[in-house]
Amino acid sequence: ASRRPRAVLRAAKKSTSAEPLTTNFEAAAASVVAKPQRLPLPAKTRKTVAFNQQYLCAGCGCLLPPEHEIDHIVPVALNGSDALSNLQALCKPCHQQKTRDQRHTILDAVKKEPPVVEEKEVKRVPPLKLNDQQRAAVEASTEPIRVVAGPGTGKTRVLTRRVAHLVESGARASSVLALTFTNRAANELRERLEEEINPQDASSISVGTFHRVCLTMLRDDVEALESPIKRGFAVYDQAAMIKLCGRCIAEKPPVGLGWDKSEIKPARVQSAISSLKNAGFDASSYADLTKEGYGDRIVSRVFDLYEKTLQQRNAVDFDDMLSLTARLLEHSPATRAKYAGRWKHVLVDEFQDTNGVQYDVLKLLASDSVFVVGDSDQAIYGWRGADYENQQRYDDDFGARLLKLERNYRSAQPILSAASAVVESTTRRRDALSLEGREGSLVPSIVELEDQDDEARWIADVCVRAEGDVAVLYRTNAQSRAVERELLKAGVSYQLLHAKGFFERKEIRDVLAYLRLLAYPKDDDAFERVANVPPRAVGPRSLERLRVQALEGGEGMLHAAANAKSPVPARAASNLKVFTDALDELRELQQATSTPIPAEEGHAGPLVGSMAWFLLEVLARTGYEHYLRHESVDGADRWRNVRELANLAAPYAAGELVEFLDTLALVQDQDMAADDTEEKTPPKVRLMTVHASKGLEFQTVIIAGCEEGLLPHYYATADKDGEELAQAVDEERRLLYVAMTRAKESLALTRARTRLTWGVSRQMEASRFLDEIPADLRRDVRVAAPPSSSRRRRWSSSRRRSDGMLAGF
Numbered sequence: 001a002s003r004r005p006r007a008v009l010r011a012a013k014k015s016t017s018a019e020p021l022t023t024n025f026e027a028a029a030a031s032v033v034a035k036p037q038r039l040p041l042p043a044k045t046r047k048t049v050a051f052n053q054q055y056l057c058a059g060c061g062c063l064l065p066p067e068h069e070i071d072h073i074v075p076v077a078l079n080g081s082d083a084l085s086n087l088q089a090l091c092k093p094c095h096q097q098k099t100r101d102q103r104h105t106i107l108d109a110v111k112k113e114p115p116v117v118e119e120k121e122v123k124r125v126p127p128l129k130l131n132d133q134q135r136a137a138v139e140a141s142t143e144p145i146r147v148v149a150g151p152g153t154g155k156t157r158v159l160t161r162r163v164a165h166l167v168e169s170g171a172r173a174s175s176v177l178a179l180t181f182t183n184r185a186a187n188e189l190r191e192r193l194e195e196e197i198n199p200q201d202a203s204s205i206s207v208g209t210f211h212r213v214c215l216t217m218l219r220d221d222v223e224a225l226e227s228p229i230k231r232g233f234a235v236y237d238q239a240a241m242i243k244l245c246g247r248c249i250a251e252k253p254p255v256g257l258g259w260d261k262s263e264i265k266p267a268r269v270q271s272a273i274s275s276l277k278n279a280g281f282d283a284s285s286y287a288d289l290t291k292e293g294y295g296d297r298i299v300s301r302v303f304d305l306y307e308k309t310l311q312q313r314n315a316v317d318f319d320d321m322l323s324l325t326a327r328l329l330e331h332s333p334a335t336r337a338k339y340a341g342r343w344k345h346v347l348v349d350e351f352q353d354t355n356g357v358q359y360d361v362l363k364l365l366a367s368d369s370v371f372v373v374g375d376s377d378q379a380i381y382g383w384r385g386a387d388y389e390n391q392q393r394y395d396d397d398f399g400a401r402l403l404k405l406e407r408n409y410r411s412a413q414p415i416l417s418a419a420s421a422v423v424e425s426t427t428r429r430r431d432a433l434s435l436e437g438r439e440g441s442l443v444p445s446i447v448e449l450e451d452q453d454d455e456a457r458w459i460a461d462v463c464v465r466a467e468g469d470v471a472v473l474y475r476t477n478a479q480s481r482a483v484e485r486e487l488l489k490a491g492v493s494y495q496l497l498h499a500k501g502f503f504e505r506k507e508i509r510d511v512l513a514y515l516r517l518l519a520y521p522k523d524d525d526a527f528e529r530v531a532n533v534p535p536r537a538v539g540p541r542s543l544e545r546l547r548v549q550a551l552e553g554g555e556g557m558l559h560a561a562a563n564a565k566s567p568v569p570a571r572a573a574s575n576l577k578v579f580t581d582a583l584d585e586l587r588e589l590q591q592a593t594s595t596p597i598p599a600e601e602g603h604a605g606p607l608v609g610s611m612a613w614f615l616l617e618v619l620a621r622t623g624y625e626h627y628l629r630h631e632s633v634d635g636a637d638r639w640r641n642v643r644e645l646a647n648l649a650a651p652y653a654a655g656e657l658v659e660f661l662d663t664l665a666l667v668q669d670q671d672m673a674a675d676d677t678e679e680k681t682p683p684k685v686r687l688m689t690v691h692a693s694k695g696l697e698f699q700t701v702i703i704a705g706c707e708e709g710l711l712p713h714y715y716a717t718a719d720k721d722g723e724e725l726a727q728a729v730d731e732e733r734r735l736l737y738v739a740m741t742r743a744k745e746s747l748a749l750t751r752a753r754t755r756l757t758w759g760v761s762r763q764m765e766a767s768r769f770l771d772e773i774p775a776d777l778r779r780d781v782r783v784a785a786p787p788s789s790s791r792r793r794r795w796s797s798s799r800r801r802s803d804g805m806l807a808g809f
């Protein structure tokens with residue numbers, strides 16, 4: 001199971017690449033239906049066919065019911081063809097029989113033939129080489145240690161060797177817990193451990209993000225927690241949290257606190273609630289605080305509704321995963337003893353980015369040895385609640401010994417010196433390091449261009465000619481569009497790393513809503529999302545009435561839909577009954593399918609019983625597949641995305657629906673930049689935010705948009721003054737430091753003189769951070785505006801010949 005999230009991330013990463021993967025899922029769908037029986041259905045749409053003519057059931061040959069029972073007719077695609085002439089129709093009893101047969105086939109096959117577990121060929125490598133500082137950290141005694149590791153100084157190497165060293169020195173592998181900041185880092189650490197120590201030990205070591213490890217503890221021991229949350233709870237990711245805030249904002253405000261819901265941004269309120277939770281507040285303790293501002297009172301009210309709704313739905317959000325675990329460990333001595341007894345050695349990566357609750361969890365878990373690695377110069381998550389002061393707290397609470405890693409193996413010295421000059425201007429700096437980089441003489445280029453289009457063209461030019469891999473880094477995702485356009489024009493292969501982008505697509509959200517509804521029947525947001533997709537004559541008024549009936553019944557909207565009564569219109573009620581019956585059957589099928597059936601030779605597509613197979617079943621039986629492919633705009637493209645999601649689901653069994661949803665809820669943007677080792681032809685260029693680039697390295701790095709308002713970003717500094725403003729600017733400065741230290745050989749920082757913002761071209765000032773790079777560590781390049789748009793092309797090609805401008809690229 002530990003390998004599965006990795007497969008998910010890899011597949012998700014591929015799914016964001018410019019060239020989508022293709023898998024023969026139509027063939028797969030065909031392989032799971034009963035024996036093909038051709039039925040003479042005319043080539044018309046399903047609705048017209050059904051309403052105008054009558055057919056024989058492909059199973060028993062009965063005359064299919066007339067118009068009003070149309071939903072009993074289940075179209076099933078045969079032989080991978082989209083043509084309606086290849087559809088078969090079944091009457092309801094035959095359809096139910098088919099479902100039962102399938103389930104029995106699955107269960108019988110599983111009983112007879114246990115799945116074949118493939119032996120993995122283990123590639124053993126000699127232990128990694130270490131320098132003196134690294135060795136001192138690896139071999140340090142088990143007293144509490146804090147390692148200050150500059151960029152590129154081999155933090156991952158030290159963590160891997162430290163774990164291996166503990167095991168080689170006699171620690172039981174299962175007594176080691178390594179907490180990482182991203183799923184990507186967890187996977188990398190696990191892979192390296194598999195290469196360094198024996199595979200059995202490697203698989204006994206607990207490696208995961210704080211969120212993953214806390215979620216696992218919570219799922220196992222939620223009963224020990226005094227809380228309304230029960231076993232089998234749902235997990236809300238950020239999109240679900242924002243949606244729920246929107247729903248709470250839409251509720252009628254209390255007397256004396258009127259608000260205009262169109263003026264309150266759910267994402268802003270969600271972020272405020274998240275910060276409060278991370279600061280240790282719950283809705284009632286926050287409500288007790290005196291509020292000065294109107295905004296705070298709105299947040300307080302929404303917070304209260306939000307918490308109550310989560311409890312009603314037996315759901316936890318991203319922040320609860322940590323805070324409930326901290327509470328669990330604090331208030332249940334038995335649970336605490338269980339975990340502290342299991343994990344004698346706790347290691348933490350990227351310690352500078354931990355928040356207060358994570359620190360509490362660490363303190364509660366720590367028993368024999370604690371080893372944390374971090375770098376305060378690379379702290380870039382203060383906006384998300386990370387607490388810089390945790391380092392001081394740790395030193396004080398644990399009496400930690402401080403060790404340093406200062407030999408940078410990644411960047412040429414001029415790049416490292418320029419980056420160090422920027423970070424040295426931080427107002428409250430701690431743990432300063434004297435970093436020593438690799439040999440090199442090429443200083444960073446600071447390139448000034450006319451506007452964002454020229455900037456994008458210049459970047460594409462550099463990408464065309466660069467040797468080795470290139471990363472284009474920016475502060476906000478929106479900046480990628482212009483660069484993407486120019487890269488496409490120039491025919492350069494690129495990968496856009498934006499995990500959430502994939503999961504934010506409408507069709508992906510729809511499919512996940514179907515899955516969530518199957519896993520968590522009380523998830524009303526999921527219900528509302530798909531109740532009328534495909535259209536089931538359930539309009540907003542029917543939904544409103546269902547909401548009322550759900551409130552009366554107290555079991556959620558799905559339950560209300562199964563028993564819908566007047567004033568919900570009869571047609572909507574009967575359609576909803578068919579819909580909820582289909583979901584009941586699917587839930588039964590899912591719960592009965594714990595293991596995929598081993599494939600027969602020549603089998604293509606997802607294994608019967610796998611999560612991918614189940615997902616396609618859900619979409620076929622609820623009519624969503626037909627709706628998406630044939631009745632929606634861009635149906636083919638959207639269906640391709642759904643198949644990508646099925647790819648992600650393939651490593652899971654249908655019975656592991658909750659585990660699959662948990663993994664998706666835990667995917668972060670930073671996870672998407674996985675290593676290239678599995679790519680046949682890795683893309684030359686990667687586009688990502690600076691935050692997502694943390695932990696990566698590239699031959700050439702271009703940092704776009706080095707302007708006031710973008711870096712430092714307006715939102716990071718707006719409405720702040722004094723110490724708070726200084727800290728916000730410091731964090732933006734560290735962000736630039738992280739970006740610059742991703743480069744091995746060449747680095748360029750670009751800025752535009754004017755930039756289109758909200759449709760208006762504005763004059764932009766150079767980022768204040770550029771002034772912090774000394775003259776001898778930079779090469780300034782000023783690119784004149786093109787004479788006119790008609791001569792742009794000629795200008796562009798003559799520009800390409802100007803070697804001064806592109807020196808070093």
Ligand SMILES: Nc1ncnc2c1ncn2[C@@H]1O[C@H](COP(=O)(O)OP(=O)(O)OP(=O)(O)O)[C@@H](O)[C@H]1O
Nearest residue numbers: 129130131151152153154155156157409410695696
């Ligand atoms: N002792 C060593 N000898 C040679 N190369 C090394 C050594 N230690 C680390 N490296 C190399 O240095 C590079 C940076 O290492 P790594 O990615 O572990 O750094 P890091 O400290 O995690 O960096 P960052 O914090 O910036 O993400 C890698 O290419 C790694 O192989």
